[in-house]
Amino acid sequence: MKKLSFVFLIMLGSLNGYSQVFNLVEELRKGKLEFVHRQNDKFGLNNIKISKGSGEGLVWLRNKKLKTGTIEVDIKGEDVFQKSFVGIAFNGQNDSTYEAIYFRPFNFHATDSVRRIHAVQYIAHPKYTWKHLREFRNAEFEKGIKNAPDPNGWFHAKIVVLPTSVTVYVDNKQEPSLVVNRLVSNKKGTIGLFLGDGSGGEYKNLNIY
Structure with missing residues (x-):
């Protein structure tokens, strides 16, 4: 009975809009994406490609906020050293105050063992940048990825x-x-797509619940 009740609650949550699947192309066409220091490059059936640019870039989902929950997304960067930083921002209070999880695909299969442990990173701007965390709390907020995926896929x-x-x-x-x-x-706070300095990237199949 408990298992059935738990499943029912999940189904009820989905029916009440707690689970939301976003087609980013449709969000773009409806004007529901807010670009900060980046532009839309091109898009396919359900994926968008974001342009490269200097500084950190964001693409906020207008009117979509989350306090706690799960974010799932498919991401594509590239295996170009120091030119691919792609991830998700959350708890966005404004364009400079947010948390983010991002990936460095160029480190996924690096032969240098130090670079390999810098594959996935947590930050909390404006204070806790990756530089600050690496200097004062090294190896605590970034790790390697076991059996890492194709850095170009x-x-x-x-x-x-x-x-x-x-x-x-x-x-x-x-x-x-x-x-x-x-x-x-x-x-x-607001949820968005995150891109590091000099980086572009592709995103699709965004699901928030």
Whole structure:
């Protein structure tokens, strides 16, 4: 009976809009994506490609906020050293205050062991940049990815946001690639696509629940 009740609650949550699947192309056409320091490059049937640019870029989903929950998305970067930083921003309070999980595909299969452990990263801007965290809390907020995906291909990311922690899974693996304690208070904030300095990227199949 308990299992049936749990399944019913999940189904009820989906029916009430707690689970939302976003076709990013449709969101773009409806004007529901807000680009910050980036532009739309091109799009396919259900994927969008975001232009490269200087500084960090964001693409906010207008009117979509999350306090806790799960974000799933398919992402495609490229194996170009220091030119591919792709991920998801959340808890967005404005264009400079947000948390993010992002990936460095060019480090997925790096022969340098130090680079390999810099594959997936948590940040909390404006204070806790990757530079600050690497200098003062090295190896705590970035990790390698076991059996990492093709750095030039699509990969699936699942980001579980809880009040005090964030857990990241890659390509539906049961073992997480990154588990961190959040560095800022748990607020309801905007969700967006994140791109690091000099980086563009492709995204599709965004699911929030």
